[in-house]
Amino acid sequence: MLPGDPNLQLTLSGLERRLIGEGSHRHLSSTIQIQVPPQSFPLQSCKLVMIERLPSGVFADPFELDHLFHHGAYAGIGVFGDTNLELPSVSSNRSAVEIHMNFEHNISSGAMSELGIRIDLPLHARYAPLHESGYSEVAFGMPDLLVNCSMEGGSEMRSCLIVPSHDSNRLRTDVVWKIPCGIMSHTNVVSVVTFATAFVSTLVIVFASVLYPKPR
Amino acid sequence: MTARAIMNLRSILIASAVFRLVLILYGEWQDAHMEVRYTDVDYLVFSDAASLMASGSSPYKRTTYRYSPLLAFLLIPNSFLHRAWGKFIFSASDLLVGYFIYKILKQRKVAEDLCLYSVMVWLLNPFTFTIGTRGNCEPIVCAMILWILICLMNGKIIQAAVWYGLVVHFRIYPIIYALPIIVVLDPRYVQLGKKPLLVNWKSNTQKPSSQSSEEASTRYNLWTAAKSMFSRERILFGLVSGGIFFLCTGLFFHLYKWEFLNEALLYHLTRADPRHNFSIYFYHIYLHYGHQLSLVEKLISFLPQSMVQLVLISSFAQDLPFCFFLQTVAFVAFNKVITAQYFVWFFCLLPLILPWSDMKLRWEGLSCVGLWMGAQLHWLLWGYLLEFRGQNVFLQLWMASLVFLLANAAVMAVFIRRQGCSPIFLQMKVRDAKGGVKSE
Numbered sequence: 001m002l003p004g005d006p007n008l009q010l011t012l013s014g015l016e017r018r019l020i021g022e023g024s025h026r027h028l029s030s031t032i033q034i035q036v037p038p039q040s041f042p043l044q045s046c047k048l049v050m051i052e053r054l055p056s057g058v059f060a061d062p063f064e065l066d067h068l069f070h071h072g073a074y075a076g077i078g079v080f081g082d083t084n085l086e087l088p089s090v091s092s093n094r095s096a097v098e099i100h101m102n103f104e105h106n107i108s109s110g111a112m113s114e115l116g117i118r119i120d121l122p123l124h125a126r127y128a129p130l131h132e133s134g135y136s137e138v139a140f141g142m143p144d145l146l147v148n149c150s151m152e153g154g155s156e157m158r159s160c161l162i163v164p165s166h167d168s169n170r171l172r173t174d175v176v177w178k179i180p181c182g183i184m185s186h187t188n189v190v191s192v193v194t195f196a197t198a199f200v201s202t203l204v205i206v207f208a209s210v211l212y213p214k215p216r
Numbered sequence: 217m218t219a220r221a222i223m224n225l226r227s228i229l230i231a232s233a234v235f236r237l238v239l240i241l242y243g244e245w246q247d248a249h250m251e252v253r254y255t256d257v258d259y260l261v262f263s264d265a266a267s268l269m270a271s272g273s274s275p276y277k278r279t280t281y282r283y284s285p286l287l288a289f290l291l292i293p294n295s296f297l298h299r300a301w302g303k304f305i306f307s308a309s310d311l312l313v314g315y316f317i318y319k320i321l322k323q324r325k326v327a328e329d330l331c332l333y334s335v336m337v338w339l340l341n342p343f344t345f346t347i348g349t350r351g352n353c354e355p356i357v358c359a360m361i362l363w364i365l366i367c368l369m370n371g372k373i374i375q376a377a378v379w380y381g382l383v384v385h386f387r388i389y390p391i392i393y394a395l396p397i398i399v400v401l402d403p404r405y406v407q408l409g410k411k412p413l414l415v416n417w418k419s420n421t422q423k424p425s426s427q428s429s430e431e432a433s434t435r436y437n438l439w440t441a442a443k444s445m446f447s448r449e450r451i452l453f454g455l456v457s458g459g460i461f462f463l464c465t466g467l468f469f470h471l472y473k474w475e476f477l478n479e480a481l482l483y484h485l486t487r488a489d490p491r492h493n494f495s496i497y498f499y500h501i502y503l504h505y506g507h508q509l510s511l512v513e514k515l516i517s518f519l520p521q522s523m524v525q526l527v528l529i530s531s532f533a534q535d536l537p538f539c540f541f542l543q544t545v546a547f548v549a550f551n552k553v554i555t556a557q558y559f560v561w562f563f564c565l566l567p568l569i570l571p572w573s574d575m576k577l578r579w580e581g582l583s584c585v586g587l588w589m590g591a592q593l594h595w596l597l598w599g600y601l602l603e604f605r606g607q608n609v610f611l612q613l614w615m616a617s618l619v620f621l622l623a624n625a626a627v628m629a630v631f632i633r634r635q636g637c638s639p640i641f642l643q644m645k646v647r648d649a650k651g652g653v654k655s656e
Binding site: 135194195207210 | 251
């Protein structure tokens with residue numbers, strides 16, 4: 001439902017994004033601040049809906065998110081797109097995660113308020129395409145943010161969905177994940193040495209079998 | 217069994233059961249209160265598949281469920297009884313393996329204390345008791361394989377064949393035991409309707425026990441087996457086990473169509489995972505991912521495995537438990553994908569061969585353990601740096617997998633060197649071509 005009050009303009013006053021952790025399993029942390037102008041009617045509660053369009057090369061585990069949801073980490077969660085957990089990124093498609101979070105404070109009418117929330121999304125790296133540098137870079141874009149507020153107007157409860165406008169000077173959204181990857185120039189030596197080692201191990205076992213068994 | 221023996225085996229089994237119960241309860245607590253689960257992620261897959269089956273849907277609607285529908289069927293009570301039902305089943309199978317180890321060794325007259333130590337090698341192995349309590353289904357497979365050995369030792373060929381067909385349907389890898397079983401079902405040693413004569417264990421300090429004068433002095437080889445390949449026992453075993461396998465496959469194909477075939481069978485036959493694992497082939501597969509491997513490359517990766525299996529069968533088929541053990545170690549070590557749960561496949565066979573080994577714990581035994589564990593820990597160190605520190609150590613990790621394969625080969629060579637390879641069966645009187653009985 002679109003807001004009936006044209007003065008209801010929420011502003012995204014701060015968005016800070018960070019990748020927390022090391023290695024192939026990290027958390028994408030998003031700290032969001034939204035300014036709420038004075039309202040004619042008090043806002044009962046507000047919920048944030050964040051749609052994170054994941055770049056190719058990372059994925060969210062729907063079963064892990066479901067486990068976290070049941071532990072109360074989110075008000076709602078859903079994963080869309082390619083949820084195959086096993087494929088490398090060359091064979092997989094992108095996915096998106098929709099997260100619902102409740103803002104903690106009720107907002108009264110007649111005063112400028114600020115809503116703040118932090119969302120942690122566990123992510124995992126897929127096996128990246130080969131690159132001579134040994135690392136593949138995956139960049140995260142800006143998430144889509146929607147705020148769903150319920151408000152009292154007379155005897156009715158109404159809800160509205162707002163896309164906050166943003167002040168780009170206060171947004172820190174550059175997040176890049178460097179994922180280790182295989183190096184093409186290793187191919188020949190890896191193939192040769194792999195098969196040579198398999199051959200040597202075979203010889204060890206064959207010689208042991210032929211030379212040593214002694215029936216009792 | 218003597219009263220003292222019953223009490224000791226019983227005590228070990230009861231203590232192991234209590235410990236596993238505690239671990240299951242602890243696992244439930246950890247899952248409910250901590251972010252990091254105790255339960256294996258595979259168990260969640262089994263449970264989800266089971267509840268889909270309970271609601272009349274295909275278990276293969278659960279992504280990454282790659283097992284027989286029988287497993288999901290076994291876990292249906294997870295949905296209406298308790299989610300830990302499956303863990304109890306797996307841990308009970310784990311205890312059953314311990315009991316079967318005792319039964320097999322006792323049947324071959326192994327000394328009581330050695331029997332109990334061998335049982336403890338399985339039941340007190342940390343790997344063993346965590347695998348069942350975390351919800352991994354491998355103990356069921358291990359129990360089935362040991363039961364097949366027991367059936368063969370008691371001359372119950374048809375029963376062995378039924379269970380063998382079932383276990384190959386359940387988990388494809390036991391297909392590697394087909395040839396040694398066929399080899400050992402020589403009518404000179406195993407005859408339909410008769411209990412075969414077992415070669416008993418002899419300690420190094422005992423005088424040779426009085427055995428039949430027809431004790432096997434000639435060695436099996438594949439040529440000997442080929443000459444009498446089409447015996448009644450072998451044909452029956454092949455027909456019954458093959459029949460059971462195709463019956464199960466046909467039934468579940470009828471129910472679940474190509475999803476079942478692709479996920480439960482074909483996936484395992486063609487699996488080549490580019491993600492890091494203990495196998496020496498992982499980095500080769502990753503570097504070639506997306507490119508078709510040439511026929512030569514496919515053959516080269518297939519040859520070591522098949523050559524080792526054939527040589528082991530040819531050399532050790534008469535000592536069936538030892539042959540199974542070596543084949544399984546080799547199968548896992550040369551496989552294109554190796555995960556830690558595969559180790560339990562040969563851990564359950566290790567206690568069956570220890571009474572025949574001349575290897576002393578100090579220091580040869582401990583060296584083997586140290587070498588194998590050390591190679592594994594070395595790999596895990598590089599794996600940790602790659603996966604949890606994000607360092608590009610692919611080359612080092614791959615080299616660690618080479619070291620692990622070489623360590624496996626070295627340990628196998630030591631076991632072979634130290635094993636008093638002992639045929640499992642004694643020669644019996646055989647039927648002549650007209651059905652009469654004669655001595656060899």
